[in-house]
Amino acid sequence: MKLFGLCFFAALTTACGSSMLDSAVYAANGARSTELAAGDLLRERCADKYRAAAQQLRGAELVARVNEISRTCDPARKSYGVLRSARLVLLAAIVTYKATGNDAALLEAVRQMGEAASSTASTVRMLEAEP
Amino acid sequence: MIDPESLLATLQIADKAWDLGGKLVEFVRQRHPELDTRPVPDAGAEMDDAKADALRRAKEG
Numbered sequence: 001m002k003l004f005g006l007c008f009f010a011a012l013t014t015a016c017g018s019s020m021l022d023s024a025v026y027a028a029n030g031a032r033s034t035e036l037a038a039g040d041l042l043r044e045r046c047a048d049k050y051r052a053a054a055q056q057l058r059g060a061e062l063v064a065r066v067n068e069i070s071r072t073c074d075p076a077r078k079s080y081g082v083l084r085s086a087r088l089v090l091l092a093a094i095v096t097y098k099a100t101g102n103d104a105a106l107l108e109a110v111r112q113m114g115e116a117a118s119s120t121a122s123t124v125r126m127l128e129a130e131p
Numbered sequence: 132m133i134d135p136e137s138l139l140a141t142l143q144i145a146d147k148a149w150d151l152g153g154k155l156v157e158f159v160r161q162r163h164p165e166l167d168t169r170p171v172p173d174a175g176a177e178m179d180d181a182k183a184d185a186l187r188r189a190k191e192g
Binding site (some may be wrong): 025028029032035036038039040042043045046048050051053054057058059060062063065066069070073077079081084090091092094095100 | 138152154155156158159162163165166167168169170171173174176178179180181182184186188189191
């Protein structure tokens with residue numbers, strides 16, 4: 001996940017050296033990579049754990065295990081959803097900017113994308129720390 | 132307490148918005164190849180399904 005953080009930091013700070021549009025495109029493409037990697041972790045650290053618990057446990061024990069898994073997986077799930085939506089909004093803002101030249105929506109979308117990526121990175125880091 | 136009809140209406144709007152989002156991505160893919168808009172499978176939905184299945188099994192005992 002450190003790589004994701006660096007990727008976004010680079011994307012959001014290279015606006016000085018290149019156009020805002022180039023940076024937004026770079027951020028959107030980087031967000032897709034983050035989404036893929038975060039998705040893999042959600043499958044491995046959450047979906048697979050729920051499946052294993054469902055195979056091994058029953059009744060109250062299973063509910064307790066589901067709640068335990070959800071403690072770290074639910075926040076990661078929310079961040080992942082926000083990241084997916086933010087990337088879609090950023091794509092829309094890039095297209096709007098290309099059509100109209102209005103960068104207000106683009107700047108806001110890049111800012112939200114950065115926040116979503118940061119939130120995803122921190123919640124996924126919690127997943128990685130789980131045994 | 133959430134009103135079920137309001138919730139259903141909200142979900143229907145969200146579903147349409149998601150559908151429109153997909154069409155937008157397709158539009159962007161055709162006209163702006165520098166943007167990587169290849170679809171990413173929704174791991175969140177997969178996780179939701181696995182969790183719901185586990186809770187269903189727990190209820191069944």
